[in-house]
Amino acid sequence: MRVGYLQFDPVFGRREENLERLGRIARERARGVNLLVLPELAPTGYLFLSREEALSYGELFPGGPTERFLERLARELGASIVIGFAERSGERLFNSCALMRPDGSSSVYRKAHLFLDEKDWFDQGDTPFEPVRAEGTDIGLLICFDWYFPEVARVLAIGGAKILAHPSNLVLPHCPEAMRTRCLENRVFAVTANRTGSENRGGRSFSFIGQSQVVGPDGKVLARAPSNGVDVGIVEIDPADAERKDPTGRNDWMKDRRTDLFGKLLDR
Amino acid sequence: MRVGYLQFDPVFGRREENLERLGRIARERARGVNLLVLPELAPTGYLFLSREEALSYGELFPGGPTERFLERLARELGASIVIGFAERSGERLFNSCALMRPDGSSSVYRKAHLFLDEKDWFDQGDTPFEPVRAEGTDIGLLICFDWYFPEVARVLAIGGAKILAHPSNLVLPHCPEAMRTRCLENRVFAVTANRTGSENRGGRSFSFIGQSQVVGPDGKVLARAPSNGVDVGIVEIDPADAERKDPTGRNDWMKDRRTDLFGKLLDR
Numbered sequence: 001m002r003v004g005y006l007q008f009d010p011v012f013g014r015r016e017e018n019l020e021r022l023g024r025i026a027r028e029r030a031r032g033v034n035l036l037v038l039p040e041l042a043p044t045g046y047l048f049l050s051r052e053e054a055l056s057y058g059e060l061f062p063g064g065p066t067e068r069f070l071e072r073l074a075r076e077l078g079a080s081i082v083i084g085f086a087e088r089s090g091e092r093l094f095n096s097c098a099l100m101r102p103d104g105s106s107s108v109y110r111k112a113h114l115f116l117d118e119k120d121w122f123d124q125g126d127t128p129f130e131p132v133r134a135e136g137t138d139i140g141l142l143i144c145f146d147w148y149f150p151e152v153a154r155v156l157a158i159g160g161a162k163i164l165a166h167p168s169n170l171v172l173p174h175c176p177e178a179m180r181t182r183c184l185e186n187r188v189f190a191v192t193a194n195r196t197g198s199e200n201r202g203g204r205s206f207s208f209i210g211q212s213q214v215v216g217p218d219g220k221v222l223a224r225a226p227s228n229g230v231d232v233g234i235v236e237i238d239p240a241d242a243e244r245k246d247p248t249g250r251n252d253w254m255k256d257r258r259t260d261l262f263g264k265l266l267d268r
Numbered sequence: 269m270r271v272g273y274l275q276f277d278p279v280f281g282r283r284e285e286n287l288e289r290l291g292r293i294a295r296e297r298a299r300g301v302n303l304l305v306l307p308e309l310a311p312t313g314y315l316f317l318s319r320e321e322a323l324s325y326g327e328l329f330p331g332g333p334t335e336r337f338l339e340r341l342a343r344e345l346g347a348s349i350v351i352g353f354a355e356r357s358g359e360r361l362f363n364s365c366a367l368m369r370p371d372g373s374s375s376v377y378r379k380a381h382l383f384l385d386e387k388d389w390f391d392q393g394d395t396p397f398e399p400v401r402a403e404g405t406d407i408g409l410l411i412c413f414d415w416y417f418p419e420v421a422r423v424l425a426i427g428g429a430k431i432l433a434h435p436s437n438l439v440l441p442h443c444p445e446a447m448r449t450r451c452l453e454n455r456v457f458a459v460t461a462n463r464t465g466s467e468n469r470g471g472r473s474f475s476f477i478g479q480s481q482v483v484g485p486d487g488k489v490l491a492r493a494p495s496n497g498v499d500v501g502i503v504e505i506d507p508a509d510a511e512r513k514d515p516t517g518r519n520d521w522m523k524d525r526r527t528d529l530f531g532k533l534l535d536r
Contacts, residue, residue: 112526113524113525115518116518117518119518126529148452150419151418151526151527154419154530174449174487177445180442180445180446181442181449185417248384253416256381256417257417258380258381262422262423
């Protein structure tokens with residue numbers, strides 16, 4: 001199975017242009033991929049000035065331009081594709097991502113842990129952390145800052161996820177190395193697709209760190225993008241490697257968990 | 269407050285000699301410390317050949333030679349000291365660590381997650397993951413492989429731990445970098461005291477990776493020992509830095525946890 005990331009630098013507010021560019025890069029550089037992960041909020045960019053502005057970019061899924069774009073691209077590439085976007089649902093707005101399969105079926109995850117001013121723009125996600133099926137395996141969806149909370153990857157791995165698909169707009173430096181710990185402790189693969197470039201709006205500035213990557217269940221970085229520019233990284237993996245939770249023969253990284261000692265304490 | 273590690277290479281089975289050497293190094297190089305962490309199984313070494321052999325090195329706490337050593341050293345240095353040792357309790361044997369305060373009072377933690385053949389030598393720990401008080405702050409005790417399970421540091425931090433004291437006998441390469449993630453995700457300090465050298469017994473060989481360290485709540489390595497040899501690293505810290513779970517002003521790393529979405533799933 002071939003999994004990978006597409007890293008790029010969207011222009012704020014230019015959805016049509018950004019999607020067209022994403023499609024062009026994917027068609028040129030991601031042929032043969034089975035699971036391709038694109039960044040968080042890839043169609044619109046990140047730095048909204050208000051909830052009202054963010055709402056104006058919100059789109060239905062299914063039924064919006066990102067869904068139509070994804071459906072066509074997934075069919076054409078014969079691949080499952082994950083992308084982050086602003087999802088409108090009635091008066092609610094979520095920082096969501098969708099996984100689109102080649103057959104046109106899709107799953108949506110709404111970001112649970114909002115970072116900084118995302119709390120002004122979006123509603124907190126309400127999706128249970130359950131893996132979704134695609135490409136014959138189980139995919140765990142999380143978005144950017146969700147990585148910071150070890151419970152997210154843990155719950156997805158306990159639920160059977162073999163690959164974490166992780167659309168991101170990372171600005172802090174920690175995530176690329178920390179995702180190696182997430183993979184190691186759960187023995188799963190992770191594909192983090194980050195964006196690059198910067199946004200300057202309303203007197204504020206955000207720079208995004210790139211370094212999109214694919215990491216294996218042993219914490220090894222299998223592919224990593226530079227800090228700047230467009231990059232597509234695709235790696236051949238065997239999701240079954242994420243089923244072997246006991247590489248030493250004596251320690252099953254999941255079954256050895258002492259839930260008898262710490263289970264209830266985690267609910268506090 | 270001054271916290272630090274003492275890294276050294278015990279000789280297997282020579283408890284009296286190892287303790288005497290630990291005391292000498294501590295008196296020479298750790299004056300003025302408030303919390304000093306020594307390695308796992310520091311008095312005896314690691315590579316037991318059988319449970320019977322391990323039991324023969326088991327000692328009562330309080331009441332054994334390591335307790336007497338610790339009591340004297342903690343009083344003399346005016347510091348709290350953490351050390352790993354084989355603890356006998358009736359017919360049970362634990363891979364434990366003790367924290368000894370200058371006033372002679374102590375707390376014991378029994379390792380919950382046994383690594384490889386430790387499962388043949390020791391009983392699984394039964395200590396709840398609750399921080400202990402020392403030096404005016406809250407200390408979380410965990411031993412070596414416990415780091416691998418994110419629940420351990422998480423539960424200790426939720427319980428109020430500001431500093432993780434982490435006696436270790438690390439053989440895998442991952443822990444030093446991964447502890448940065450543990451500190452970052454929980455915004456706590458961690459003092460990992462590892463051993464160095466190798467043991468060759470019964471046709472088996474273990475090499476220990478050193479790299480003892482102190483890490484801050486921002487994931488920064490404040491001191492790190494080399495891979496080999498004796499080292500003492502002491503750092504001035506303010507445990508109050510571990511109380512600020514919200515360095516950005518918008519994200520409290522603890523309160524933002526979506527326990528409503530993942531709480532019960534972690535009990536599985």
